[in-house]
Amino acid sequence: MRELIEMLFARYLKNPHLNTQADAVSLPVAQQSELLFTTDGFTVQPLEFPGGNIGSLAVHGTTNDLAVSGATPKYLSLNAFIEEGFEVAILERIIQSIADTAKAIDVAVVAGDTKVVRRGEGGGIYLATTGIGFKDPRIQIGMKQIRPGDKLLVSGPVGDHGISVMLAREQFGLRGDLLSDAASILPFTQALLDLTGLHFMRDPTRGGLATVAHEICRATGLQVNLNQAAIPIRDPVNSVCEMLGYDPLFLACEGRVVAVVDADQADQALALWRSQPGGDFAAMIGETKQAEPYVVLHTELGGARILEELEDDPLPRIC
Amino acid sequence: MRELIEMLFARYLKNPHLNTQADAVSLPVAQQSELLFTTDGFTVQPLEFPGGNIGSLAVHGTTNDLAVSGATPKYLSLNAFIEEGFEVAILERIIQSIADTAKAIDVAVVAGDTKVVRRGEGGGIYLATTGIGFKDPRIQIGMKQIRPGDKLLVSGPVGDHGISVMLAREQFGLRGDLLSDAASILPFTQALLDLTGLHFMRDPTRGGLATVAHEICRATGLQVNLNQAAIPIRDPVNSVCEMLGYDPLFLACEGRVVAVVDADQADQALALWRSQPGGDFAAMIGETKQAEPYVVLHTELGGARILEELEDDPLPRIC
Numbered sequence A, B: 001m002r003e004l005i006e007m008l009f010a011r012y013l014k015n016p017h018l019n020t021q022a023d024a025v026s027l028p029v030a031q032q033s034e035l036l037f038t039t040d041g042f043t044v045q046p047l048e049f050p051g052g053n054i055g056s057l058a059v060h061g062t063t064n065d066l067a068v069s070g071a072t073p074k075y076l077s078l079n080a081f082i083e084e085g086f087e088v089a090i091l092e093r094i095i096q097s098i099a100d101t102a103k104a105i106d107v108a109v110v111a112g113d114t115k116v117v118r119r120g121e122g123g124g125i126y127l128a129t130t131g132i133g134f135k136d137p138r139i140q141i142g143m144k145q146i147r148p149g150d151k152l153l154v155s156g157p158v159g160d161h162g163i164s165v166m167l168a169r170e171q172f173g174l175r176g177d178l179l180s181d182a183a184s185i186l187p188f189t190q191a192l193l194d195l196t197g198l199h200f201m202r203d204p205t206r207g208g209l210a211t212v213a214h215e216i217c218r219a220t221g222l223q224v225n226l227n228q229a230a231i232p233i234r235d236p237v238n239s240v241c242e243m244l245g246y247d248p249l250f251l252a253c254e255g256r257v258v259a260v261v262d263a264d265q266a267d268q269a270l271a272l273w274r275s276q277p278g279g280d281f282a283a284m285i286g287e288t289k290q291a292e293p294y295v296v297l298h299t300e301l302g303g304a305r306i307l308e309e310l311e312d313d314p315l316p317r318i319c
Helices: A002-013 A054-068 A088-104 A160-169 A186-192 A208-220 A235-244 A263-274 B002-013 B054-068 B088-104 B160-169 B186-192 B208-220 B235-244 B263-274
Strands: A025-027 A034-042 A072-083 A108-117 A125-135 A151-154 A198-202 A223-227 A258-261 A283-289 A295-298 A304-306 B025-027 B034-042 B072-083 B108-117 B125-135 B151-154 B198-202 B223-227 B258-261 B283-289 B295-298 B304-306
Touching (some): A002 A088, A002 A108, A025 A108, A034 A054, A034 B125, A054 A072, A054 A088, A054 A186, A054 A198, A072 A186, A072 B125, A108 B125, A125 B034, A125 B072, A151 A263, A198 A208, A208 A258, A208 A295, B002 B088, B025 B108, B054 B186, B054 B198, B072 B088, B072 B186, B151 B263, B160 B235, B186 B263, B198 B208, B208 B283, B258 B263, B263 B283
Parallel strands (some): A034 B108, A223 A295, B223 B295
Antiparallel strands (some): A025 B034, A034 B025, A072 A125, B072 B125, B295 B304
16 A cells, blocks of 8 residues: 555656655755745545545645745645545545646645555545745735725635535535635735735635634734625525525635735736636725724625624534 | 644744744745755654654654754644544643754744544544755765765664554553654764765664665665674564564664765764764664675674565554
8 A cells, every 4th residue: 555655646746856765855945035834734525526626725725825925835745644445546636636736836746755544544635735935025915014994805706615615525415516716826916916015915714704804803903894795705605605504704715815905006906816817706895994903894785793703613624 | 622722732832933823934044055855744653652752753753854864954844633532631742742852953843733633533643744954065965975885874773663662552462661762863963964974864764774774775776784793772672573573673763873974984973973972872784885786684693694675564653
């Protein structure tokens, strides 16, 4: 089993940096650049879902975290914990998906390790990816840059990933042709990096758009106002949420970005996003305000209510 | 459970680089240095054993891989997959051990992620660590530097880790006071970095000393001759191996180094190791030779036999 697994990883992930004979790999460092580093673990169930699988998710998840930091992802390490007896055909699809996804966004998997665990342990496969990216040090974005009056933008409809994975679990007997939004957000983050008014970016994964709003609120002490009518949500996502009592604002996305931009440059940022492939539904969805630090949702009927923080994760094992 | 876990990790692993609010962390890059990168997963059973636990092992394993590459380890990312209902006291000991171990060798855990998996999955806890280290580019070591006539050295007795973990499993009804050798090998690797005759280093983990010898043999096409009488092995390790039919040369170490050194500087290298704390049993154990690419073991009785490659892992889940 061990040999088969190593052979599969080696076959699909071959690249000039990956040397399976060395203890550590030497990586060129981009000159005059800031090195960014991040890691994430993946236990999504089911392992394959419409629009992706745990492999593509593991590449997108970590490279997207580098992207929202203003960096260009370059290198990944990959750890796999594989259950003994795991179906080889599924493993091969997952590894191929890792390879294809990495290639598409020009990152190299340069270090890896696999462990086989006892049958019954390990849930099939868990993955962990750690990423290195490089950033122009002149780009200064982060929570601290956010100012009152800044605009919030989202790059596309929210909740597709959460609902797609949930439907793939088939526990509610519901079906649909919705796809996960799992994708690289690098084209969207890079589109804004030249804007001096870009203050902050984050991908709304676990906990969704609402949780990003709460994080902004907590870190800045500002009020975040969201305009419900402006938030793009696909009809099937709304329908399933209504049926099952979920709030789409709390559902995970795996291919969206929220940006906080100076009001003066918000229209420009929105135009840049809309001109991207897949950017048709990008929208300006709210703003920060010097007021009580709540997340306030302005409803379509003209009302306003405080959006509470998520207490429990409504959909565990979503990434 | 999730909050408790995050609180524990945050409490023990706090450091100036670890920012739990950011998507990625910015790391200073050592100037004029080569960046080395490596990763490893850990599923050792039992999670705690005499001389260490999965936490200390996860720090040593990855930083030791950087050390044998000639680098000074600086930063780690940490992924934990934790089974729901995992005992909090054990988790806390493991995290504390990660923190203490990292502190002792001056590496910072700068990025992390935890995932909770269903009860029954996950074997208690699995860890993955990915490390960044920096190396003086003038240090040129690797399999390609090995020459015929080079000497092989080992930094201490072999097999302690393998036997300690096996005894801790209690499956054979054996007990002993042997400790795992799990430790940082950085003092040993750094001691040799000024030697121009240092050609290669590797830590004999899974598959043990014999497997390192086979790797050298395969990569260089040289014959590796090992002198059995010279290889340091503790009495309890020999006793248990005799009883259960294991060969100590194939048992995992987690705190030893094998170095391949030019014959002219081998005595000097050995003296440098013996002057290190814990280096009393360092030994010169063999040499490379321009001959058929086998690993040849010269026995204490004056005979010689070919040491075959390991087919099955005699002790799975050893790291």
